[in-house]
Amino acid sequence: MSALMRMLGQRTGERSSSINEATSAGAVPAKRTAPTDALPAPVKQGNDRQRVRLAGARSPHGWRWLAGVLALYSFSSVHGAAPVEESVAESVAEKAAPSRGPVSEGQRNATIPVTSPAPTTPGAAPSTSQLGQLFYQLQLLRDEVQRLNGVIEEQQNQIERLAREQHERYLGLDRRIAELSGGTIASGGPGVPAVNTGSVRPEVIADPSSGQPGETPTERGTYESAYEMMQRHEYESAAEIFQRLIDEYPNGQYAPSAFYWLGELHRKNGDPEAARQSFVLVVDLYPDHNKVPDALYKLGVVYTQLDEPDRAIEYLDRVVREYPDSTAASLAQQHAAELR
Amino acid sequence: MDDEGVPYDEDTGRPLSRVVHFDFDKAVLRPADIRVLEQHAAFLSTARDRSIAVEGHCDERGTRDYNLALGEKRANAVAEFLTAAGVRRSQIADVVSYGEEQPVDVGSNEDAWAKNRRAVLVYQ
Amino acid sequence: MRVPLWGACLAASLIAARVFALETIIINQGYDNPTKIAVVPFETLDSTDAGIADVVSFDLARSGQFDPLPRENMLSFPARIEDVFFRDWRILGIEYVVVGRLRSQPNGDFSVAYHLLDVFNERELTTRRIDAQPPQLRDVAHSIADDVYEHITGIPGAFSTKILYVLAKNAGTSYATYELKLADSDGARARTLFESDEPLLSSSWAPDGRRVAYVSFEGRRPAIIIQDIVTGARSRVAEYRGLNSAPVFSPDGNRLALVLSRDGNAEIYVKDLLTDELRRITRYPSAIDTEPSWTADGTGLIFTSDRGGRPQIYRIDLTNSMVERLTFEGDYNARARLLPDGKNLVYVHRRKGTYHIAWQNLERDEGIRVLTATPLDESPSIAPNGTMLIYATQVGGRGILAVVSIDGRVKYRLPSAEGDVREPAWSPYMDAFSPGT
Structure with missing residues (x-):
């Protein structure tokens, strides 16, 4: 199981201020796993020969865990338990689409990995096995998780920025009134820029x-x-x-x-x-x-x-x-x- | 490269391509490449005495250290798929990234870049 | 008196042409009103090579903040304060004058004495005497430039520093060679620290200015090497399975931040160089975390990560592992370095498909400033005084090094004769003659 967590790219150990909380609130339930479960213990020198690999390396039936991961992921998504056979491109596109609207230009050319199914040789080549399809889906989903994480980071930043601006506006007005009355008590204190000193807000x-x-x-x-x-x-x-x-x-x-x-x-x-x-x-x-x-x-x-x-x-x-x-x-x- | 002792395409009888390509700043295997890798996996699953190294590469754009890591991510994607498809861990002798240091095409254009964003299977 | 002085100067200038063979440097821009200074050729009474004044002038000129008076426009060549007619210099619009003399000692060493004079106030700003050995002539000149720069601008000069870079020849062919080079900050006196048939990259300095770290593929796999630039002794500090890359020394020089993938994917680690203990810093499966760089106090690292889908710059606090994203503009921001004040960041930024060096203030929310204009700019490395940065770029399909001031106004290229020059790293302060040392 731990390897699956790793593939889904959930974060452990490292704390990421409020962004982290935002992510763990919904998207991937796997995040709730205890950090120790998901990752090898803190690195000690000496066993560098050992390298953690995918669970598939241990299991000859690699597709089974892939299916598991996808089922888990689909379950957690807005769609509920999506059938594994569902076209990847469609499901990813669906999931990606709603996030595009509200994300302003900070989100720029959100590359939805759906576009990557590159040159296929129609007809001639044998069709990809179920394992291949699942692996492909898994890659896209993993990419998508990271992309969404980026969207959250950017929105978080915008929220903080707005809050800061609001605060500064408040201080600006407060200070302006104080200055005009000759009082200094209500001024914002050191380090707070006055509203008319070059600010274009x-x-x-x-x-x-x-x-x-x-x-x-x-x-x-x-x-x-x-x-x-x-x-x-x-x-x-x-x-x-x-x-x-x-x-x-x-x-x-x-x-x-x-x-x-x-x-x-x-x-x-x-x-x-x-x-x-x-x-x-x-x-x-x-x-x-x-x-x-x-x-x-x-x-x-x-x-x-x-x-x-x-x-x-x-x-x-x-x-x-x-x-x-x-x-x-x-x-x-x-x-x-x-x-x- | 010597084509002897490497797997052949089941339909065409030609040696299987040992190179897969990637989109810019991506390490996602393309479906067509996955089909090729499946055949490599099938071959390696029957020839348990054979092993491979996987090399990852990038185009020249972006920073060198980031590209070193990106090349590794690409090589790892190949190794991950092969192991998922039944290749033994011990058959993957090495996974190594050369980042942008070893281009196949030294040009600075889209064609060259597309060729250079690759992972290579090296049969040993 | 006047005639022999002229003769000495002439001899000096002939020899200087050799010392000073860096005319390929192009200053692209500059300040509107650079300080006018005259560095008068130093007086020599024997055949000892001079050219000190030229090196000093050139150092000051490439800062973009000074406009040194060409020798042919000088009305006199004083070597002592009492020989300086301030009125003459004032007429030329000169604000500062440097005069000095060089004397050989019986044992072959030499000594240099000089004065920095303020023309308008007709006073001496500083005077200094330096004793050195003949191979140190350029070092002495750079030290004088540092001193003059600091007295006039208030900022310590960084002309005595060195740069480290990789010279690649025939890269991408089977007969490729890679050399790790060490040179003066103006590109002069380059020498090879290490040569290999396999790629070398990620060079960086220890704060002691004596050790350097870099990545070498000499064993066909990446390994991190620390090399003593004086003895040449090399030690392999990381050769784990997978990646071994992006080494950077901590501000105290006792730790090395590096990137390993021994646990599955590229993560940042810190290795204690005294105990060899390895500590993992980032934990983000399936994402790339790389290109670490220390905060000035050594309690944090900034790094590149694609955990948000695209490479961006993050900062991690080593005491509590809190991660904060620092860049939000654009979809490719990588290889960041902090300025010495810790409040400003430079990094590689992609804009419209091309890669430039960008600058961002971390305290004021005023967006980023793109400092360079060539399409494939990378590897910014900041001078220890925080005024300039050196970076790698491509001109005519060839890798070269260029320098840009942090405000983007001054830009020049370092000459390179052959091959691709890349991966520059600007050394810490290393003025052997600094008055403080």
């Missing part, structure tokens, strides 16, 4: 909560105009409109965000107490809203400004504890570390 275009169902066009329009003003640094008018939005649509879609930005604008305006109240309202009135981790973080910042470091740390720790995956958590952690 798109600016923040909208609050994440926009575009949800149930909004009224006027509400959305009001929010967007306030948001744009804020981006144009017209803080006073922006604050007025955020306040109006809250007055007119207290239960509206954008109320939590409006409270949040009001808090932010108060803070810039040198009124940490008013800012504190706004942030508290976000947390208390809309505990499930996606602005809560940000508001909690900002409470930590505001309490720092109010010279209450203990309270500040309390809030900062809460962000890290309750929203460990949020961008606010990493900011909070950094800020808390500076306080301690």
Whole structure:
């Protein structure tokens, strides 16, 4: 059995950060085998004469294990137990096809090995035996497993890149506001590039909560105009409109965000107490809203400004504890570390 | 190469080809080559006193060390198939890769490259 | 005084033509405003071969950052600071001047003294005296170039380094020969370390600059050899069944990363050269893992793997075996090397069917930069100061070596008279006259 695992190309021993988990989650059940089962023990010098070979080398009936491998592989695939006789080209093409769509240009000319059945001499040559067919299929599948592994690696990279960009956007906005208010507390800390230092990344275009169902066009329009003003640094008018939005649509879609930005604008305006109240309202009135981790973080910042470091740390720790995956958590952690 | 004592094609009576070819950056045996290897396996299964070495080669493109490993992968594909088809492990005396170091055609064009991406069975 | 000096210079320049027979080098590009420097021919009072100034000038010129003044444009040939008329050099637009003199000792050794002068500020930047033996003349010149380069750019020079490469003749025929060559960084003074009828490849340096490792097929199978370049002594460190390839010394020189297939397929191992203990590093059945290269701190390796279907560059942490993929652009990225800062990577990158050397910063997400333009570029090896890399390429169907700066702006080819030149490896620092040693 161990040799079959080897042929399927599952990975053992070596750990591959999150990519590995992604692969082991589905594709090949063989991956779940304990590493010791699949590979020879860590290399010791001296027995280099011995070389691990395929199981087929030991079994005169090589096709049997091949069939086993294929059955195993087919079973694990989306198709369920595919008959072994099924045309390889078709089955591989089917499996390969869905992965092509969502994989962007990073995936480029995904060579599906189906194209390789090269020059055959029609008619004349005797047809390939079942063993030959199985071996051919096995090779293609092994190739395909590796190709899919590559696709996973590339998607993983894209996800990480997107997450990083989002984080940087967040920091960029945060810093910009802080800079304009003359405050430095909310800046991203050392090593974080400011958004306007040669970066070509798109600016923040909208609050994440926009575009949800149930909004009224006027509400959305009001929010967007306030948001744009804020981006144009017209803080006073922006604050007025955020306040109006809250007055007119207290239960509206954008109320939590409006409270949040009001808090932010108060803070810039040198009124940490008013800012504190706004942030508290976000947390208390809309505990499930996606602005809560940000508001909690900002409470930590505001309490720092109010010279209450203990309270500040309390809030900062809460962000890290309750929203460990949020961008606010990493900011909070950094800020808390500076306080301690 | 001396054709004496090597297997013959069952239909044509000509010596079997001892070279199989590969696509770029691939080590997948092509179906036509698998048929040829099956005949080699059949021969070796009856002639248990005969043994072979398998050599793997690449074209000149890409890096030398990677090609050395790729040539090995190609030679291994042949050896794997032969053993799966009943050839004894002991009949495969050696599996060795020369990477891109020993081209049959030193040209820098598609034809030359296609010829150079190969595995060779050497009867001993 | 003036006449004998001219005479000495003339003699020096005649002899220099021999020392300096590397005019086939082509500088393809350069910087817009290279530093203007004049390396005045060193004063000699006897027939001792000079040409030092030419070698220094040539070293500085091929960095692309300097524009040395040709000797025929010099208005005077001072050998001492007090003979330097700064105004004259200023008129020529010269920013720095090097003056020096060479004296023979009764025992046949010689000594060289020189000064590096800042023309605009009319001050001396450095002065040094070197005692050496006659065969070391070029070494002295390279050492002076290193010193001048460092004082002006702030980066240590790497002109005193060596390069290792393979010269293949009649490859692909039954009368092929392969020579492992050692030469100065400018290609001069090449000598053969080992010769074989079978392929040689993957040459690399130990950090001590004394041992080299390479793959030899001399036994018709690949084996990894370590050779002492001073004594010539060779030892076989790996001759396992299957592959034995891509040896690279660890930064401390005590371990060797290598690629073996003794367990079935190409995997990376580390061999402890003191205890001979072998440790397997990668575990990825049926995929190729090869071309390892150490991180500067010796705790990790970068390598090429086709585990994702196509060759790409990965990094493995040797302490916890975590693997991370580093390259995502293109479908063929291989044979990577890290710059000394550990933050920049160069590798072979395929673009539109051709192979180039590409550069990538690992910290900033700004994509890759292709540094070379010829179609079959491979084997990048970085100078110890991280400013340039040497690589193998083909011109007119013949393998040659070329050098490109890490920013891609300076490019030149090393002359080669015959055969295919390939598999270059740039040595660590080895300036025997370095002020620090």
